[in-house]
Amino acid sequence: MSEITILASVQQFLQRQHGHFIDGEQKASLNTQRFELINPATEQTISSISIGDKHDVEQAVQSAHHAFKQQWANISPYEKGVLLNKLADLVEQHAEELAQLETLNSGKMINISRHLEVAQSVVFLRYFAGWATKISGKTMQPSLPSMHGEKYTAFTLRQPVGVVAGIVPWNFSLMIGIWKIASALTTGCTIVLKPSEYTPLSLLRLAEIAIEAGIPKGVINVVTGLGETGQLLIASPLVKKVSFTGSVPTGIAIGKMAMDSDLTRVSLELGGKNAVAILADADIDQYLPSLLQSSLVHQGQVCAAPERFFVHQSRYDEFVAKCSAAMQQFKISSPLEEDAHFGPLSNASHFQKVKHYLDLARENQQILAGGEILEQHGFYMQPTLVRSTGMNDPIFCEEIFGPILAVMPFEHEDELIEKMNQGRFGLTASVWSNDLSKIMRMIPQLEVGTVWVNMHTFLDPSVPFGGAKASGIGREFSDAFIEDYTELKSVMMCY
CATH class of the missing domain: 3.40.605.10 (Aldehyde Dehydrogenase; Chain A, domain 1)
Incomplete structure (x- = not known):
């Protein structure tokens, strides 16, 4: 078009x-x-x-x-x-x-x-x-x-x-x-x-x-x-x-x-380094379109958008495979095209910042999907999925504010809460599951200003918005x- x-x-x-x-x-x-x-x-x-x-x-x-x-x-x-x-x-x-x-x-x-x-x-x-x-x-x-x-x-x-x-x-x-x-x-x-x-x-x-x-x-x-x-x-x-x-x-x-x-x-x-928790019972096929929309809207340049994905060990390989396949379907083109899905980053300075993290992921062989800079006029890069090397991985703990999603497996909910709360940021988080009991126990333990359940990034004027900790x-x-x-x-x- x-x-x-x-x-x-x-x-x-x-x-x-x-x-x-x-x-x-x-x-x-x-x-x-x-x-x-x-x-x-x-x-x-x-x-x-x-x-x-x-x-x-x-x-x-x-x-x-x-x-x-x-x-x-x-x-x-x-x-x-x-x-x-x-x-x-x-x-x-x-x-x-x-x-x-x-x-x-x-x-x-x-x-x-x-x-x-x-x-x-x-x-x-x-x-x-x-x-x-x-x-x-x-x-x-x-x-x-x-x-x-x-x-x-x-x-x-x-x-x-x-x-x-x-x-x-x-x-x-x-x-x-x-x-x-x-x-x-x-x-x-x-x-x-x-x-x-x-x-x-x-x-x-x-x-x-x-x-x-x-x-x-x-x-x-x-x-x-x-x-x-x-x-x-x-x-x-x-x-x-x-x-x-x-x-x-x-x-x-x-x-x-x-x-x-x-x-x-x-x-x-x-800002934030917003976390997503995908529990063992999550319907990945149902949730993935909403997750990717929330993560990659405006090329991931949204303060509330998720960047850290904690996926239950039993669903990790499935999530990586399906997320990687979905990312490859994104049409990257001019933002003035009505049928395009993904456009450029907003300015040259920010493009170079995000490229730094892409280069780091490539050096450490972390890229699972995407990761390429488009050789054309404009500040274009592919949406990218990377595996985390640990909680101190810069890609996993520093705010990137761009289309790089980092994923890490977890086994137990207690470990999950501790990892989601680790770091200086506390803007938003989301939990994806139909297990209401687990969700309700997690919500008060998350050190953030907004918790979403089976959704992320959406704001409404009737709901207060702001951050905890350094956010x-x-x-x-x-x-x-x-x-x-x-x-x-x-x-x-x-x-």
Whole structure:
């Protein structure tokens, strides 16, 4: 099948001299340096962005601060929800445009961009819009002694913290950006987004669409640039909360910076080395399609996706044979082809990182299936299955964030729990079995933020998401996000 036709609106957007989006409009940077955006499927330059400097960041933060004090604060919770729903309507109307921008910029398969990235962004926007009118405090009756007949009552308020810095990764720029936008705006905050330098296009377009939806100028701002741009944003005294999604080392550095900046609030959704447990009774034929979809969606570049597979010894050979055969059926091609299954990695730097692990596996004769780099333009490699050499195997304990799945046999459940919990990460895990008793005993012992049963990687806005151990601080979605974006104020009255 041939590639889809690129929309005229997408072609026009790519040809722009992109600046930052500040106070409701595109703003050129005084910094003349630019960063080229590369299509990972072709290695061709498709556009470029400004590299934000101190002046750009100050402009964006001031705009967000003014909007927080003068505009967004004066809009009722109901109206906030209405505006978020209008934004969802417009995202649906511009769905194909946004999906094509994502695919051209990140290498995401076009059907994933359409049916996951854009479609789920709409679902999340509508979910958060519903919370706008439901943020509340509590009333309490203090037990203070009455000296002269006076009485006491108390209550709490949840008030927005102010300007939020949202730092967004390159793998799901639009959807993760919308998680941060919706969390901030629902609670009454305003936001300055700093997308990854590799994939900023969909968020720059979304900021324009937000103005069309009626969201006031300055409520959503986007500053593009490199890591230094994000550091300037975190250091601003007007930023009262930082929400970061990305790698563990960067998250730790951002957490330290936030603490040094007058204890700025911070939530960190970081990486993982997510484990899968396939128990002895598992129906491999039934589960394998879902397992591979969960593992290799967006070429495995998903923080929650599984990378470590623990398979009961009695099923190990069967799993390896069937998984290897299924991987060989993947059609690897342009992400703009609607019938392709697997595309390029998202950028050259990450491609080299994943290639390092492939080279290591090849040197140690660990490759069971795949493992080849495609000799063509673009950052393409085969999905790969490797056998683990042990718990200290770098491929088995270091986050790869790519299409390399490592497999290890186990015999007993006690040994399995210990191995699944080994390491610094604690984002997600899954158990595949119909033995409910074993599953229910395992769930509380797994040191992770999310446990899936007979599924993996899927997220829903009604279910809190976040990591344990080094995989993060705080939770997104459900009502858990409210605490991270609001300050709890206590009021006590004597009468």
